Amino acid sequence: MKVVVRVKLVPEADQAAALRSTLRTVNEAACWVSAVAFERGVPREYELRKHTYAELKARGLGAQAAQHVIKKTRDAYTTLRANIRAGNLGKPGSKRRVKAESKPITFRPEAAQPYDDRCLSWQLDQRTVSIWTTAGRLKGVQFACSPDALTMLCGHRKGESDLIGRDGEFYLIATCEVPETPLNENPAGFVGVDLGIANIATTSTGYKAAGRGLNRHRKRQLDLRRKLQAKGTKSAKRLLKQRARKEARHAANVNHIISKTIVTTAERTGSGIALEDLTGIRDRVRLRKDQRTQLHSWSFHQLGQYIAYKAKRAGVPLVYVDPAYTSQQCSQCGHIERKNRVDQATFACRSCGTVLHADVNAAHNIARKGETVWTTGRESRVPAIET
Template structure:
């Protein structure tokens, strides 16, 4: 299983200037390669190399750096084509589709640049790296990370690392190949996880992660952004930049805590996890204008991704199930009725009289569906006919 580890670089002033100039040079070169690729109809990487490699070398890029710039550009066009085929940019002929198709891909001056082991060397004991730049090889560039991240780098680092610049700070994002734990093929039960906005996650084992604190934090950030944007002074813009991504970092931290709690409980009890498949929910639902901010800031996909990779590391089975009618179906008798959902928090079955918290009821329905999906998807254990 591939995971990434983010390492913070702490270069000296001259080293930081060289790293910044390198990123701007390679991304300027990538923009030129992108224009050539667009002009020639996005050819394959080998064809694109024939048109651009000599010019990149003339611009002062090393051999490996030139190869990475070409590959990075070609991969960007491949990703664009995949998004178009998947319908992620709207229907053919739509404004967004035409905008993506009608001009070359551009790269930000501080966009990520891949490095392989020929361009980047790690000294774990000294906590330094040696890295290629357009000004020559920089040696003894210090980095900082947690003990856990350092241990992961030592034992599992494999492949490329990306150099990025964020708000004047440089990071290396290294790929690590982490072995997965043996999968529990016979889970004792399934823990259904109902995702929501009022409650971030409600599990059928009794765990509930309330969303009150996170929603308050989002509202505070939104109100502060509005005030600073309305003020418009230099100090207000400086504070806006300083606080950028604060909400995203806080949300990611909360999702990490919630997902770790659920996976740890499932691992301890030998259970699997049943997660609702919410892909496309923002396109399906229709809400009032006042509710749209909450819907579009809802980070259900990130929480699902965290649950998935943590479950794989722990050997916990995880299945996605159809969430249709789980909020209207009684987890005791199976009766489905829109009127069963009295309000956001209350479920009352019109058939058997079962009364429960609405999210708890939905999580038990998801757990039952997870067990059904797991049983249907397993290989047959029936011995072959002699």
Template sequence: MKIVVQVKLLPEAGQAAALHATLRTVNEAACWVSGVAFELGVPREYELRKHTYAELKARGLGAQVAQHVIKKARDAYAALRANIRAGNVGKPASKRRVKAESKPITFRPGAAQPYDDRCLSWQYDARTVSVWTTVGRLKGVPFVCSAGALKMLRMHRKGESDLIERDGAFYLAAVCDVPEGQQYEPGGFIGVDLGIANIATTSTGYRAAGRGLNRHRKRQLDLRKKLQAKGTNSAKRLLKKRSRKEARHAANVNHIVSKAIVTTAERTGSGIALEDLTGVRSRVRLRKDQRAPLHSWGFLQLGRYIEYKAKRAGVPLVYVDPAYTSQQCSECGHIDRRNRLSQALFACRPCGARMHADDNASHNIGRKGESVWIAGRESRAPVTP
């Protein structure tokens, strides 16, 4: 299982200038390679290398770095093609899709650049790195991280690390190959209903209210509007300073919620059932004032956090079809959209069961999770002679 650990570099002024210049050079070269690939109809990486490698070497890039630049440009087109197939850039002939297909991919001056062990080495005891730059190899560049992150790097770092520049600071995102936990046979499944009013509600009674996060997002949105309307230099500096603050806060909340859900499942010997909400934003039609909460809903991030934590702990996890989980009664199984009286209240018309709507949905999801697990499990019946 791949986990990314991010550390912050603390370079001196000269080292920072070298890293800054290196990222500008390699991303300018990547833009040139992307243009060549676009003109040639995006050939295979080996074919693209024949047309670009000599020029990259002439620009002062090392052999290994030149290979990474070519691969980065080629991978960008592979990602674009995958997004087109998945429908993430619009329908055929749509304005967004035509724009994406009609010009070469470009890279930001500070975009991430991959480094392998030939271009980057780690000294964990000294907490320093040695990294290749266009002005030579920088040795003894210090980095800082948590004790847990350092332990993860020591034990499991394997593969490439990305050099990133963000707001004048430099970071390394290192890939760690962590072994998955031994998966056990679950005694049942905990259904997890994801939402906006309540971030997550489980069939065990745990409910992570979304009120605090939604208020935080509303405050950040109002503040951004005021600063953007003001338009002064100080307002622009404050906007830049506060950028990504909301995203960091939301990610922290999702980490807390996912950890609570996985810990409960591990302690009770249960599995976890999640809704497959792929494409929910394109299916739902809402009023204009409801669109911002829907599009800032971090259900995908929360699901990924639950998934990788479950793998590390060996907790079985399945995805289920979310259809009718909010309309079906978890007591008698009757399905009727009128059962959902409000966002919070569920009342079954035939049997009279009354409960919180999210609790009802979580029980339905848990039951579906058991069915999916049983259907996907190998048969243990003896072979017929």
């Protein structure tokens, strides 16, 4: 399976200027290629190359850089069409979809630029890279990363790497091919995971990741942004820029910790993992205005992605189940009634009298559904009858 490792470049002043100029040049070129592609109805990559390659070379791009700019642009349109087909940009005629379809795709000045082994070489023992720029090849550019990331690079780096700029810093996103652990075909059971806002994740094994700390952090960040935006001074804008994406980084770190705990528990007990399929929940749920910010800040999709790739890497089976009635059904007797859910935290069955934490009860229901999905969905292991 593919895993990405991010390392931070530590260039000198002249090297940083060359990297900045390179990203600006290639992304301006990508915007021009995008305009050509849009005008010609987004042709295939080979045909698009015929219309743009010579001009890209004239702009000072090397042969490999020009090829990567064309491919990057074509891939962006492929992604856009996939999102449109999946309905991620709304229904036909919606404002968001019309806006996306009515103009060429544009690229930010510091957007990622792919590099292959012809344009970028790694000297892992010295922690340096040699990288192509519009000002020539830069050698001996230092990079910094954790010991685990360096070990991953030494053992598994393969394929392209992306150079990105962010807030004046430069990073390389390297692709690593990691061997997959064989999938556990006969799990001992399933760990049900109930995702929520009050509790980010609650499992049927008793693990509970409270969301109070993360929600408080988000509220503090929101209040601070409001104060700085209302102030509007030069120093306030500088502080806003410095704090950009801080909330997102904190939430991602929390989700990594939670997902690792869940997958490690399932791996240790020989179990699989059952997650709710929450696709489209933001469109289905109707909330008061003061609750919408909290809902749209809920990063359940990111947490699900983290659990998925960690489970795949560990060989842990993962299934998605229908979340319908998991919060209203009793995990002991199976009785379904809306009044079983007394409040946000309490579940009390009106049939058998079982009292549980509402999220724990839902997690048990999800675990049971996961076993059903796995049993009915996997291939039959019955030996073929000889004739």
